[in-house]
Amino acid sequence: MRATTPSQDFIRGIWKENPVLIQMLGLCPALAVTNTVKNALAMSAATFFVLTCSSVLISSVKNFIPKEVRISSYILVIATFVTLADMMLQAYAPVQHKELGAFIALIVVNCMILGRQEAFSSRNTVYRSLLDAVGTGIGFTIALIMMGGFREILGIGTFFDISLFGPNFEPWVVMVLPAGGFLMLGFIILGMGVYEQRKQAREAHGEAA
């Protein structure tokens, strides 16, 4: 571990240490509820809210929490915000709430959130924890929207409920079923791996020349 600047705290969660695509955290919601962009967006919003609020709260009270009970306290804080998010989604976005079902409650056990508290918020200032949480939350959102977007386009032939290909498109139904989540995650990570490898090869080539 090395010291980071505040801007790095913010930037790294977005892409370089993307929670889903690089750290492989929070895969349960990333696989389960990304069959459409709308669901992915609702899930991201709820997770973003929980992550940001928990990070700010935990970093501001970190000195009062004895380390013996820190995990219990973190889970308590996270669970509270999840319950709040659950009730607010149910009140203001009932259709999405119905679609997401039990996965809202399962944000509590999203290891990405607990991981940020344990690894970052519990030792850094409120300001930097906020930056870190917002960056990680954006990274999570990007990953989920990528998953949801590709799956909806291939599996239903729409993007944000807007038909893209006309009536002759035969939807690739497997992509909106659970198996499609695994396939899509695999393809996205494969794509990123190929891109990274090419980039490194190019850099190595450049140095040699």
Add this chain to the structure above:
Amino acid sequence: MNERPDTDPIEVKVVDPSQPDTAPETPAEEQVSTLRLVATLAVAGAVAGLLIVLVNLHTKPIIDEYRAEQLRLAVYEVLPGVARYRTLYRVDDALVAQVPEGAKASDFRQAYVGYDETGEMIGVATSRGESGFQDIVLVIFGFEPESGILLGMKVLESKETPGLGDKIFKDQVFVDQFFARPQTPLAAIKKGSGKGLPGEIDAITGATISSKVVVSIINNGIADWQGVLQQADLEQIVPEEAP
């Protein structure tokens, strides 16, 4: 897999003295009293509870209103042609239009008596839940209390398997069978094995259990309500204005 980023993304809690921005660690020897541990969690729990209660106070009316609206729409759906309906409450196997003094309406089972434009009674709708393949399936259905003919059915809540069991509300062919005025009691049968009897419902291939649950809910629900409804003098109840 290619190179990982040089910073370890999963930061294990390691006390690293070279890290300048970590909060000062409490010395390992310092023993925190049990009381302090309990107090910390108790305070955190109390604050959490308070927060949840406050937000619940705000969101519960909105959620209840939405549920009531969904139920209202469902009643119009399962009683085709209904212009207005009124809610009756079942108190000790008798139907009353008003719940007893001091009681909550939600504590009683409800029937929704639907009337057409001219004030003629069309039928009665009621909801019932039974265990499905995954969880309780909640169904609202409308029927004619005298003849036992089913008028319509709508699944209100279900966690049945996506792609299979959820066809009980997504498969229009299956749903339409309940709107074709079948005579109850219904019987779920394998597709194509029907003998042309009234009340036969073609089960969904691959979702036999879910199909049977819907049929069972309707049969048991009508058996449960028909006697009560026939005894009650429904004609005496003046239809109230549609809300």
